[in-house]
Amino acid sequence: MIQNIFLIGFMGAGKSSIARFLRDNYQMSLVEMDEQIESQEGRTISQIFAESGEEYFRALETKLLLSMAEQKNTVVSCGGGVPMRPENVAAMRQSGKIIYLCASPEEIYARVKNTHTRPLLEGNMNVEYIESMMKKRLPKYLEAADITVITDRKSIQEICTEILASVS
Numbered sequence: 001m002i003q004n005i006f007l008i009g010f011m012g013a014g015k016s017s018i019a020r021f022l023r024d025n026y027q028m029s030l031v032e033m034d035e036q037i038e039s040q041e042g043r044t045i046s047q048i049f050a051e052s053g054e055e056y057f058r059a060l061e062t063k064l065l066l067s068m069a070e071q072k073n074t075v076v077s078c079g080g081g082v083p084m085r086p087e088n089v090a091a092m093r094q095s096g097k098i099i100y101l102c103a104s105p106e107e108i109y110a111r112v113k114n115t116h117t118r119p120l121l122e123g124n125m126n127v128e129y130i131e132s133m134m135k136k137r138l139p140k141y142l143e144a145a146d147i148t149v150i151t152d153r154k155s156i157q158e159i160c161t162e163i164l165a166s167v168s
Contacts, residue, residue: 002161004074004096005167008140008141010134011080012111013101019077021146026164029074033064033082045079058085062094064090084137100159100167101159104132104153107152 005022007015008050016032023030028112037060048057049096053153061079065088068074082088083098092098103111147166148153151159 001166004068004071004076005163006049006076006078006092006093006096006098007101008078008083008098008144009080009151010103010130010137010141012107012108013080013103014111014156015077015101017156018101018151018159018163019075021160022075023165025160027073029071031064031068031071031074033061033077033079036064037061037144042134061085062088062091069095071095080137083140097146098144099163099166100141100148101151102141102148103151105134108134 003026007019009015017069019030019032022028037048037057038044041060043051045057048060058081061082062085065076068076069091074096075101078088078092082092089098105127108130121123147163149159149162154162
């Protein structure tokens with residue numbers, strides 16, 4: 001059994017894919033934060049943003065992280081904005097390692113351009129906007145991260161091997 005692994009990074013960086021691979025191949029539990037919040041709320045992230053606002057959603061993220069304090073051997077795919085709140089970073093540090101998955105703006109765009117499940121990109125689906133958002137978040141990602149893993153041009157297996165080598 002290993003400590004928890006919290007995957008942070010911009011939307012489309014590979015958090016969900018890496019989390020599923022770790023669950024399936026290394027017998028870890030998986031918490032997909034966005035999916036869990038949608039299930040608890042009975043509505044999509046887009047609906048939560050539209051009906052209750054971003055602050056309400058961010059509070060739900062914090063509540064979920066705090067509820068995980070006693071869990072072990074769990075991989076958590078965090079929403080892209082989770083590290084923006086210091087209380088979220090503190091909650092993650094208490095029970096695991098924080099891994100920042102980093103991808104280029106061009107790679108992010110290629111991965112998310114055909115989706116409509118990312119409220120912060122609706123109407124702004126282009127490399128320039130993604131890059132500007134990433135630059136705003138980068139200092140918080142780097143400050144939160146115990147380890148940074150570049151995901152561009154790497155297989156899921158390569159990324160997971162790198163993560164597991166750094167947390168064991």
